[in-house]
Amino acid sequence: MIELFGVTQHYGVRPVLREITLTIAAGGVTAIVGPNGMGKTTLLGVMAGVLSPQQGEVRINGLRRRGPVDEELAIRRQVAYLPDQPWLPKNRTGREFLFGVGKLYDIDDARLLDHAERLLRLFQLDREGDWPIRSFSHGQKKKIALSAALITDCPLLLLDEPFGGGLDPAGILALKEVLKRLAKMPGRTIVMTAPDPSLIEELAEHVLVLRAGRIAAFDTPDGLRKLAGDGGALTDVIGRLTFPEARDAVERYFERGPS
């Protein structure tokens, strides 16, 4: 379970998150959506401990983030965070990197070997797995980074735009299915950001909509449809919630003709 209490984060004097208080229950997929620059990545970074908020606090399964050393280490053993542009060891092979990450999380050797093999096959990297990461394409780098997050077996996955970064359709499909199935396992929680709501429509059980650094809505997809007073596609619903003036803006644009 992730709890945020009055979290405020600003870069310099520019506020990005304002007084965010929310609870994400254990289990399932929660997607953070919203327009660009509204604080999605910042919110995930605060949950991941990359940023320590200027105000408020974050608790993961009751332990305070960036609090006492023991609590922080206990949290890190339960949380895997995948940033949008993750660090990768360019001169190591994909397989070596997966083994290295698995060791960090005390995964048993036999399990690690087997899991790495399955992950490489899942993302069609079984041949490239023995190549240095520097020779990977953009999308393959994304796949190996996703594999590294998955190999940790952490109960809580924080994924920043997992479907971005040049992932091919087969990769997107594989990742969707994996996340769907992982979310059904007891005690596994996935929180992710997504700029495009269509990707998370069939995946997310809860959707958190951010607007100007505040929570515009936090509900199930059906709940959001009711809130927006519309039964349309999730993309339209979220569009109306984050930018209610969207239709007026379009009308204004065409007022003097579409020149």
Place this chain on the structure above:
Amino acid sequence: MKLARRLVRWFRVVSPPAWAVVLALFVQLSFEALYRFTLGLNDDEVARTLGQASDATVVGLTFAYALFRGLAFHPALQADYLAWLALTPWRSPKPLPLGPVHVLAQDLVVLCLLEVLLLDAPFGFRPLLPAIFFFVLAGCWAVFVWSTGPRSAAYEVGYALGAALWVASFSYVGGGACLVVTWFLALHRFLQSFAMFPWETFRARRQRERERRSRPHKGQGLTSEHTTWGWAFDVLSPQQIEELPRVDRLMLSGLAGWSAFAVLSHSQPKVFEPATLVAMISLCAGAMYCVRQVFRHIWSHLPPIGLVGRLFTGRLLIPSYDVALLPVVYFFGTAGIARFLLDKNLAWSPQYVLPAALTVFLLLMNLACPDLERWRLTCQARLSAWSYAGTKSEFEQL
């Protein structure tokens, strides 16, 4: 085939990039082939020179490999890796995912292979390779301990390495014994520094300072320093200048002199002239250090009147401003005195004069120069336009 693949995988853990290995082998084997070829031509002089070049290449390769092993896998040298590692539950002595930082069996195999390349070298020459490897490794570890662990431990190792080098100038066995003891001391201190992870590196301190300048409220963090948060508009205040503590400046000055003395104790004029080498390196490094120190002061604070103005007004010296130019005086002063003492008439030994001059110069630079913050606040100067209105000014950055 399987065995070969296993061997490659086993070596890959410590091996430098493939292109570097190929290049190194190409250079060394070229020298060796030329040497073998000239042996057949009965030209002893050329053959001897090529033989020495071949051996020197192997020594150079050992040095380069030790440097690679010392630097390539340490998280403190790679900011992204360090940041990523700090987010994982990694704690010493778990293995580091990028590669091992300690000595492995593979390193010993590499050393043996390098020994094999020294085909015709005299037997007494052979212990030089492991000595170089472990010396360089201990040196790298000392640098990392300095930046991540207790600095006093790094000085212990640094001075002990100098002692090992000095002892080796009159007893190879004694020097070797000193090196073994120093290496284990370095290893112990190195492991201690890993136990202190996450470290307070310079980058981490700068990050915290940035955070401190943008914090509106007090909070609690991993270390007690996190409780000294300021408020949002602290970001508008001038940045604090981070200076090394005086004790560190003192120790580093002494270490530079001590190292120079240890190198100079191996004077073998027929092979190479260390005095000239040390003098040249000291002069170049000293000049650069001098320019940096002067520039740090005067780039933003220009003299109140120019040179012509000084001549016309008779104010040749403006003491509160001109103290910033003291490094230039120190540089030419110490270099001049050293040159005078090394003159043929006095004939002082360069082994003592050069290290002493280096130490005195560094001590003067570090302990007898104006404090930058104090000088900026009190000197008679004109603020240069680019210091407050240029693209690099803090106001622009905001």
